[in-house]
Amino acid sequence: MSQSKLPRVRNHIARAAAEQLDWVSYSARMSDALRTVIPHERCCWHTVDPGTILFTGSVNQNIGCSGSWLAHYEYEVEDVNKWAFLAHSGRLAGAMSLDTHADLSRSARHRSQAEYGIGDELRVSLVSDGIYWGAAAFLRDADEPCYTAEHVAAIAALAPALATGLRQSMLHEVQTAVTTLDYGPGLVVFDAAGNPESVSPAAERWIDEIVEVPAPSTPIESKVVQAVAARARAITPGTDPLELAARSRVRTRSGAWLLLYGTRLSGAEDGRTAVIIQPATPHEIAPVIAMAYGLSPRECHLTTLCIQGRSTKEMAHAMSLSVYTIQDHLKSIFDKTGVRSRGELVGQIFLEHYAPRWEPAASTPSGWWASGID
Template identity: 25%
Template sequence: MAARLDSICRTVLERATDAVNVTDLGRELSHQLARVIPHDGYLLVGLDPASGAGCFHTGERGYHSGTAHRLRTDTALDAHPHPFARLATGPCPVGVLSADHPDFRHSARVHDVMAGAGIISEMRVALTVSGVTRGMLILLREHGSRPFSAADSDHATQLARPLAAALKQFVGSKALRPASRRPLPPAVMVIGTDDRIRSMTPSGQAWLRELGLSPTSPGADDPASVGTQLNMTHLARPATGPAVTRIPTPQGWIVLHAQGLDGAGAGDVAITIQCASAPLLLPAVAAWYGITSRERAVIEQALKGLPVKHIARQLGLSPHTANDHFKAIYRKTGVNSREELVAGLS
C-alpha cells in the first residue's frame, strides 16, 4: 500500500501540470484517489490563498444544489462535526460523517438530508501545505456502498498534502499570460438568501459563461447554486463581512467582490465581477507561483515602471541582485521578460 500511495503522490503532481481546466483536474485526482479510496461522487474546491475564498470548483455526482443549500443553511440541522476551518488547522485534515457511526445515530443531517439524497457516508479533506490551505475535497459514498473506514481516513490523511500541492501545481505551472479575451464590462449580480440570482446587469450572463456556469435567467431553478458565487455569498453574509477572490481561467484572471446588503435587501449579497487589476491580483499570484516577499517587492516596483537601478536603490539592493530576482520571477511565472510579466498582471 505504501508503494501505491507514493505512486499516487507522484502522479497527481504530474497530472495537475497537464490538466487543461479544473474539470480535467478534478476527474484525474478523483481517478487517482479511487485506487485507494473508492467513492461514488466528489467535490473539489480551490481556495484563493490570499483570502481563503473559493476560486474554482468541480465535481461529479455530488449533492444536488437544493440539498447543498439546505446542508449549509438549515438551522434546524445539527452542526457539521468536521468544519473545514477546524480540519485545516487541526492535527488531522480528514473528517468522516457516516450513517452507521454511533455518534451520528440521531443526526438529522445524516439520516434526513444526506440519506434523502442517497448518501451514506461523507469524507471531508482539508488540502493544506506549508501552512496554506489550497482547497477542500469532499468524497461521497452512496447507499449500497460501505461507509468510509478508518483505513480510508488514514489514506486520505497521507494524500492531503500531495493533493494540496497538486492544486498549487495546477495554477502555478501555467505561464502567466495577458488575458486572451476582449475585456467585458464589470457586472453586478444580487444573490438572495435562497442562493438564487435575484437580478444582474446585462454583462452578468457573459461573465457566468466565463466562469463555466450556466447563464440562467434570474429566478431560474439552477442559478449560482453550485458555483464560486455561492461560496462568496456565504463568506459575505453579515457575520463575516466583504469577501474577495481571484479566479484563474484559461482566458485570464477574474476577480469577484461580495458584500452583504443593508436595508430592504438585508441578507442578500451583491457580487461584482470584473477583470483582475495588477495590485489586486499580485497577492494571489505570489502565493500560487511561490514568489517570495522580496520578489514580490521587486514586482511592485516594476509595476510602477521604474528601471532596475531605481528598483535596486528603492529596495536597498545591488542592481545585480535585483536582476537575479527578476530572473527567478520569470522562471517561476513562465514569462520571458519584464514586459510579459507586467502584461500578465495587467
C-alpha cells in the same frame, strides 16, 4: 488498503502535474488515481481564492448540489469537517463517520443529503506551503463501507502533493477561446434570507464563463457567486469596513480573471446583499498568480515591485534589503517562473494573464494581498 500503494499514487500525481493540465482535467485524473487508495462512488473538487478561502470553481462527479446548498453548509452552518477548518487546523482531512462517532445523522450536511443514498464522506483541504488552494470530497453510497482512519491518513499524506499539482494547474486555461470585454459589471441581489431577488444580464454572461462542472441550473445557483454572498451575509456589520473578506478572484474558462465581491445593501429592507462581478485589475490578480508559481511572500512582494517598474536600488530600499540580496531573490523568481529577465517576468505574470483579454476597467475597487490562510 495497502500503504504500499501510496508511492505509486504520488508518482502519478507528479506526472500529472508535469503535463501542464488545466485544473478540471487535473482533478479528473486525480479522481481516477485516488480510487486505488480512496474508494468512492462520487466526488467533488473545488478551487479557492487563497486570500479569502472562497470557492472560485467546482467540478462534481456523480453528485449534484446547488450553489446555495454548498454555500449554506460550508459557510453558514456549523458542522464537522468544514474545509476551512481542516485547512486552518492542519488536520487537512477527516471522515464524517469517524468525527460523528459512527452516527452520520449528527451531521447537518449528511441529514440534508441522506435521501439521495449518500453515505460516508471523506474530505481533504489542499494546502501547499501553508497556502490553501482547493478542497475535495469523496463520498460512498449508503450501502458501502465507511472510511477508516487509514483512509484519512492516506489522503492527508497525499494532500500536499495534490495541492501543489492543483496550484500549478490553475495557471493553465480550461479552453483556448479568448474573451473580449463587451459588457460591464454584473449584479446579483439577494434578500435577507439569501434568496435571489434579481440578476443583471451582464452577471449572467460573466457567470457563464466561470468554471463549474456541471454548469449551475440557473446563473444565481453558481457555487462561486453563492459563496461570496454567504460570506457577505455572515460578516458582522462594522467588522470589515473595507469589505475585503467577501471577495474572490476567479479565473474563467478563457483564462481571464474576474473579481467578485459581496456587500450589504442599505435601505428599507435590512439584510439584503449584492454580489458584483467585473474584470479584475492587474493589482488584484498579480499576488495570486505569483503564489500559483510557488513564490514565497517575499518573492511575491518583489514581483509586485517588478510589475511597478522599480529599479533594483528602489526595490532594495522598499524591502530594507541589500542590492545583492534582491538580485538573489530575482534569480530564484526567474527559476520558479521559467523566465530570464524582469521583462519576461512582467510578461508572464501580467501580460499573459491580463493584457490579452481585458482593457483596464475604470473605477474598480483596489486589490488585496493574498497572504495564505491566516
